[in-house]
Amino acid sequence: MARFxxxxxxxxxxxxxxVSIITFTLMHAVPGGPFAQEKALPPAVLANINAKYNLxxxxxxxxxxxxxxxxxxxITSGKQPKSLEREFLINIKLPGEGDPTLRWxxxxxxxxxxxxxxxxxxxxxxxxxxxxxxxxxxxxxxIGTPLGIMAALKRNTVYDYAGMGVAIFGVSVPVIITAPLxxxxxxxxxxxxxxSGWGSFQHMILPALALGxxxxxxxxxxxxxxxxxxxxxxxxxxxxxxxVSERMVVIRHALKNGMIPVITVIGPxxxxxxxxxFVVETIFGIPGMGxxxxxxxxxxxxxxxxxxxxxxxxxxxxxNLIVDLIYAWVDPRIRFD
Amino acid sequence: MLRKRTRWxxxxxxxxxLLTMVGGFAGAQEPKVLINGIxxxxxxxxxxxPQLAQDNKEITIIxxxxxxxxxxxxxxSEVSPGVSTWEISEDGLVYTFNITPEVSWVRYNAETGxxxxxxxxxGSPRYVTAADFEYAIKRSLDPAQADPYAYVLAPYIVGGVxxxxxxxxxxxVAAVAIDTYTLQLTAPExxxxxxxxxxxxxxxxxxxxxxxxxxxxxxEPENIATxxxxxxxxxxxxxxxxxxxxxxxxxTEVYPQPKIDEVIIRFLDDATQLPEYEAGxxxxxxxxxxxxxxxxxxxxxxxxxxxxxxxxxxxYGFNVQKPPFDNVHIxxxxxxxxxxxxxxxxxxxxxxxxxxxxxxxxxxxxxSLEEFPDLGIGFDPxxxxxxxxxxxxxxxxxxxxxxxxxxxxxxxxxxxxxIAQAIQQMWADTLGVTVNLSxxxxxxxxxxxxxxxxxxxxxxxCSDYPDANSFLYDVFRSDSSQNYGHFASAEFxxxxxxxxxxxxxxxxxxxxxxxxxxxxWEEVGIAPxxxxxxxxxxxxxxxxxxxxxxxxxxxxxxxxx
Numbered sequence: 001m002a003r004f005x006x007x008x009x010x011x012x013x014x015x016x017x018x019v020s021i022i023t024f025t026l027m028h029a030v031p032g033g034p035f036a037q038e039k040a041l042p043p044a045v046l047a048n049i050n051a052k053y054n055l056x057x058x059x060x061x062x063x064x065x066x067x068x069x070x071x072x073x074x075i076t077s078g079k080q081p082k083s084l085e086r087e088f089l090i091n092i093k094l095p096g097e098g099d100p101t102l103r104w105x106x107x108x109x110x111x112x113x114x115x116x117x118x119x120x121x122x123x124x125x126x127x128x129x130x131x132x133x134x135x136x137x138x139x140x141x142x143i144g145t146p147l148g149i150m151a152a153l154k155r156n157t158v159y160d161y162a163g164m165g166v167a168i169f170g171v172s173v174p175v176i177i178t179a180p181l182x183x184x185x186x187x188x189x190x191x192x193x194x195x196s197g198w199g200s201f202q203h204m205i206l207p208a209l210a211l212g213x214x215x216x217x218x219x220x221x222x223x224x225x226x227x228x229x230x231x232x233x234x235x236x237x238x239x240x241x242x243x244v245s246e247r248m249v250v251i252r253h254a255l256k257n258g259m260i261p262v263i264t265v266i267g268p269x270x271x272x273x274x275x276x277x278f279v280v281e282t283i284f285g286i287p288g289m290g291x292x293x294x295x296x297x298x299x300x301x302x303x304x305x306x307x308x309x310x311x312x313x314x315x316x317x318x319x320n321l322i323v324d325l326i327y328a329w330v331d332p333r334i335r336f337d
Numbered sequence: 338m339l340r341k342r343t344r345w346x347x348x349x350x351x352x353x354x355l356l357t358m359v360g361g362f363a364g365a366q367e368p369k370v371l372i373n374g375i376x377x378x379x380x381x382x383x384x385x386x387p388q389l390a391q392d393n394k395e396i397t398i399i400x401x402x403x404x405x406x407x408x409x410x411x412x413x414s415e416v417s418p419g420v421s422t423w424e425i426s427e428d429g430l431v432y433t434f435n436i437t438p439e440v441s442w443v444r445y446n447a448e449t450g451x452x453x454x455x456x457x458x459x460g461s462p463r464y465v466t467a468a469d470f471e472y473a474i475k476r477s478l479d480p481a482q483a484d485p486y487a488y489v490l491a492p493y494i495v496g497g498v499x500x501x502x503x504x505x506x507x508x509x510v511a512a513v514a515i516d517t518y519t520l521q522l523t524a525p526e527x528x529x530x531x532x533x534x535x536x537x538x539x540x541x542x543x544x545x546x547x548x549x550x551x552x553x554x555x556x557e558p559e560n561i562a563t564x565x566x567x568x569x570x571x572x573x574x575x576x577x578x579x580x581x582x583x584x585x586x587x588x589t590e591v592y593p594q595p596k597i598d599e600v601i602i603r604f605l606d607d608a609t610q611l612p613e614y615e616a617g618x619x620x621x622x623x624x625x626x627x628x629x630x631x632x633x634x635x636x637x638x639x640x641x642x643x644x645x646x647x648x649x650x651x652x653y654g655f656n657v658q659k660p661p662f663d664n665v666h667i668x669x670x671x672x673x674x675x676x677x678x679x680x681x682x683x684x685x686x687x688x689x690x691x692x693x694x695x696x697x698x699x700x701x702x703x704x705s706l707e708e709f710p711d712l713g714i715g716f717d718p719x720x721x722x723x724x725x726x727x728x729x730x731x732x733x734x735x736x737x738x739x740x741x742x743x744x745x746x747x748x749x750x751x752x753x754x755x756i757a758q759a760i761q762q763m764w765a766d767t768l769g770v771t772v773n774l775s776x777x778x779x780x781x782x783x784x785x786x787x788x789x790x791x792x793x794x795x796x797x798x799c800s801d802y803p804d805a806n807s808f809l810y811d812v813f814r815s816d817s818s819q820n821y822g823h824f825a826s827a828e829f830x831x832x833x834x835x836x837x838x839x840x841x842x843x844x845x846x847x848x849x850x851x852x853x854x855x856x857x858w859e860e861v862g863i864a865p866x867x868x869x870x871x872x873x874x875x876x877x878x879x880x881x882x883x884x885x886x887x888x889x890x891x892x893x894x895x896x897x898x
Contacts, residue, residue: 032784038797039391040787040818041485044502048483082552114384115556116574124574180608188615195612196605198576282379285605287575291380300780 005321012317019313020306024063027297027305034111034300053111066108066306073104084109089119108303112295118307121292126311128198129276129288132207137266137273139212140219145262147216148223152258153250155228163220170217179210179283196285207284211277215269219262227258256330263330267323271315275308368598369896374613374622375873375889379606381575385556387541388477388484397888398602399538401580401592402563406434406470406520407536408591411884411893414701414803416532417590420465420542420564421520429527432535436518440465441585442544442562445570452568452583455544465564467514469542474512474522475500476548477539486539489801493534495523527838529845530701533802566592566892567600577603580891588892596895611874620879620896624872626752629687632874641874644688645883649799649869650697650808651689653745653760654822655862656790661740665861666728671793672714672857672864673721674767675760680866684759685752687872691715692865694853695798696808699885702836702845703805709850713857713865718767725768743772746791748779753795756866790821796863803886805849809833813856813863824862829855 035041035049050056054065077098080086088103107118144167151163186206187195193202230236231254239249276290289308296304327334375397382395387403390396408419421434442455442463454462477484478491480503491497494512499505511523524531534540544555544562551560558569566588567580580600588594605613610622615638624632624642632638655662655671662668677691693713696703704712725737734740745761747753754776761772775791786794798819800807810833811817815825829852836848856862875881878898882890 030781032780035485036780036784036787038779038783040783040821042488042818044480045483045485045488048480048501048503049485052481052483082554084553112383113381114386114389115553116381120574180612183609183612188612191616195616195618196609197603282606283609285379285576285603285609287573291575295380298778298780 001325005325008317008321008324012314012321015317016310016313020067020310021063023306023309024066027300027302028059028062030300032300034302036300053109066303069106069108073102076101076103084115084117087117087119089122107307110301110304112299112301112304118303121289121304121307122311125287125289125292126275128286129281129290130274132204132211132280132286132288133270133273133276135204135208136211136215137270139208140215140269141266142216143213144216144219145223147220148262149227149250149255151220151224152227152231160224164224167217167220167224170214171221173214174279175210175214175277176279176283178213179207179280182206182210183283196283198284198286198288203284203286207280207286210284211273211280215273218265218269222262222265223258226261227254230254230258233257260327260330263323263326267319268316271312271319275312275315369596370599370601371597371621371879371891371894371896372601372603372619373889373891374603374605374607374610374619375871376887377602377604377610377623379609380604382578382604385561385569385572385578387538387543388473388482390538391485393887394604396538398578398580399541400565400888401567401600401891402561402565402569403538403541403543404565404589404592405536405538405541406436407532408589409533409536409803409886410591411886411888411890412882414699414886416536419536419589419591423532430524432522432524432531433515434467434470434520434522434535436465436467436470436520437587438464438518440564440587442564443568443583443585444562445558445568445581447558452581452585454585455562463544463546463562465542466517467520468517469545470520470540471512471514472545473543474540475507475510476543478510479507484539486537486801489537490534490539493524493528493531495525528806529837529839529842530802530804530806533701533804537802566595570599575604577601591890592892595892597891600891614874614876621873621875621881624687624874626685626687626872629872638874641877643873643875643883644870645873646697646699646885647799647869647871648697648700648803648885648887649797650692650695651756651797651866651869652692652695653864653866654790654794654796654824655864656792656794656822657825657860657862658823659792661728661732661743662792664728664731665859666724666731668861668864669714669858670721670724670728670768671764672861673717673724674764675864675866676716676763677866678716679763680756680759684755685867688870689867690870692868694857694865695813695863696805696849696853697800697868699803700800700808701804702842702849703808704846704850704853708846712850713853714861721767737768737770740770743770743793744775744791745772745793745795746775746777746782746786747795748782749776750779757795760866786821790823793864794821796821797869799869799887805845806833806837809849809852809856810837822862824856824860826855826860826862829860 035046077100087106089105089107092102094100094102109117147163151160154160183195183206186192193205197203236249236254239253276288278290278294281288281290292304293308296308376393384390384395385398387399390399405419406421407416410417420440421436424433442465443452444455446453457463476482477487478497478501480501487501491501494510496505496509496511500507500510513521515521522535547560547562548555554560558572561569563569566583566586568583570581571579582595582598586594607623607625610619611625611628613619614622632642655668657663681689681691693715698705745757747757757774761774764770764772798808798812812819813824814833815830832848832852836845839845857865878896880895882893884890
């Protein structure tokens with residue numbers, strides 16, 4: 001298994017490398033740069049800004065510089081001048097004279113902000129999105145999975161129809177509708193929870209519900225379909241023939257196998273949720289990371305585009321790796337080699 | 338003896354009771370806190386550095402932290418003293434600013450919860466000096482700073498343009514601190530609105546020592562030093578900025594000592610501001626376009642709604658180099674066929690004013706609708722058809738069907754798309770032409786517009802300083818970098834050049850009116866559509882002013898609840 005994991009980690013680097021080349025090329029190919037705006041800047045000012053951020057270098061040099069800033073660790077000594085261009089995610093103090101520090105991963109400044117770096121976004125905004133994403137995922141699983149199981153076991157009864165009705169509602173009504181609706185009912189009318197903002201448990205309830213509910217519908221449909229299929233398998237009939245109680249048939253034999261497709265989607269779902277969701281964060285005024293996926297692209301904020309996409313790629317690959325490991329636990333027939 | 342002592346005792350008792358009451362009342366007085374969303378959108382301000390700021394969100398906050406040499410009254414747009422008074426030399430070129438002595442640099446101390454004076458190395462308070470302004474002005478013009486607004490300041494200080502372009506030196510910039518509190522600025526030519534320019538945000542004093550110490554992080558609350566009516570208490574990135582009253586601020590005419598103790602400015606989408614406002618958790622907000630009809634119909638909200646004057650214009654530019662819009666009759670026909678009143682009534686719906694010309698009335702020396710009711714252009718379908726016929730005749734075309742494919746380009750926001758669709762229909766109805774709509778993502782649109790503007794392209798302009806020069810000279814002089822449609826008229830250029838340096842406001846207004854007539858009617862470089870309004874909701878317990886210059890002034894607001 002260790003070999004399997006090691007191999008997958010190596011693949012991760014290859015994936016990241018490929019993603020970075022494609023993204024870097026695409027974003028430079030799109031018309032307009034980070035300083036294109038409605039009020040055109042005079043050429044002299046634009047030249048000053050491009051020089052400040054080394055955007056006047058050849059494309060390949062820009063890419064290699066970017067890669068070097070992230071990958072190459074460096075050791076500095078003495079007090080470092082504060083600078084957005086030289087700000088590192090990982091700073092480890094080393095023993096020795098003159099305050100030597102190992103610094104690694106400079107993801108670059110945000111071109112749109114005069115005071116923030118991509119590392120600031122990772123440090124301050126990512127944890128907020130992570131918190132919200134995990135809560136939403138838990139809610140999605142707590143609602144979706146039981147709903148799907150119930151619908152599958154009570155197939156073609158009123159429970160099935162009700163459960164799937166809820167699921168279809170969740171899938172078809174987008175969060176851009178449910179979120180303001182929740183906001184209006186619980187925030188404006190009942191005044192039970194804050195309308196927007198972040199910082200307390202109360203602030204988290206509505207956005208986590210809005211986000212979780214939509215995803216729960218997906219999980220419910222998937223659980224139902226998968227479980228229905230498993231319940232028709234030969235080994236379920238065998239279990240029943242052995243006289244195992246229906247309850248144990250479902251829990252021990254059907255459910256474990258039936259969850260494989262669900263686990264498969266939870267991996268990418270996890271990566272998508274914890275890196276932030278633009279719509280929910282905007283509606284609820286949450287200072288998460290989801291906004292940056294959209295605003296960085298519309299604003300051509302190159303380092304933020306690269307940072308968010310590579311981070312998403314890392315989460316995606318790691319989540320899939322964990323999913324693969326869980327497969328083996330759920331279904332012993334699956335082997336790594 | 339006993340009597341005397343009793344009386345004494347009684348006096349002390351009464352005093353004690355009185356003191357307790359006064360103390361009790363004083364202690365019970367809640368700080369006044371305003372929660373504002375006006376001029377704000379979702380997302381963090383890009384900067385709070387005056388020498389980097391460029392949008393409304395940033396400037397609204399900066400105005401309360403750093404006050405200029407001059408200030409603009411947000412209600413009348415007139416210039417008045419900021420942290421200085423001034424004398425102007427007889428030739429109108431040398432401006433001597435006498436900076437108010439002992440305006441303290443301050444900082445919010447999170448540990449004590451107090452705004453404190455910033456002390457220098459010797460332990461005495463730092464005051465705003467002429468040197469601070471000299472530093473700031475040169476910092477704005479420094480090519481390495483890459484201040485996006487340097488180009489507005491540079492032409493009004495001798496040596497500014499050269500230094501900003503990387504061809505001159507800082508020493509040659511004619512901004513000189515003569516002594517501690519005297520700053521001298523020399524302009525290359527006499528212009529009527531130089532005082533407006535010298536008061537703008539990029540020319541506000543900034544603390545050299547704090548900037549050199551903290552680098553780009555100097556605008557964070559723990560590093561920043563400010564001197565205006567409010568200090569920076571908190572900057573929760575992507576969420577809010579909290580301003581706290583600066584007790585050391587003595588007050589000026591435009592920025593008096595604040596009555597509100599704290600202003601919390603939240604960065605929320607307008608669609609989120611409204612439910613917050615309805616839940617009673619925000620005091621003043623921007624109104625989302627989609628909710629205007631509901632608000633106007635609501636008995637409570639309609640009373641709290643105001644559509645106030647703003648400083649922006651919405652227009653369509655014609656690229657006068659692209660056929661068939663190289664023909665003036667064709668351009669005029671397209672402008673005449675736009676029913677502006679209908680767009681304002683049926684599409685934008687917030688009480689915008691149908692525009693007859695480019696410059697938003699209310700700016701200094703700008704023509705007003707009352708004085709110039711027939712200036713510019715308006716909706717006239719019959720004349721539009723006549724002009725189209727004339728144009729087709731000149732082009733040698735038999736009918737509108739022979740025109741090449743026509744395109745209108747715009748940034749793909751909902752608002753622009755709705756207006757474009759309405760106008761597309763008006764052109765079809767009145768002129769019988771089909772215009773293709775090209776909706777592009779905003780950044781792509783700006784770039785293509787600047788490099789090679791479409792035949793008809795959507796545009797807008799907000800003044801940088803409240804003078805007609807900020808519209809006509811800055812945008813449509815033939816050499817302007819904002820003149821995307823290549824409008825060029827020698828007479829227009831001459832008029833705006835002359836009006837720029839005249840003293841007499843009435844004479845300037847006449848020249849600008851004539852220039853507008855050329856731009857909108859004779860040469861038809863653009864089709865003006867409407868003048869913007871602000872759309873705001875304010876709780877009844879907030880006393881406030883309504884700004885016509887694009888930024889609110891919270892020092893003149895109060896809360897009584």
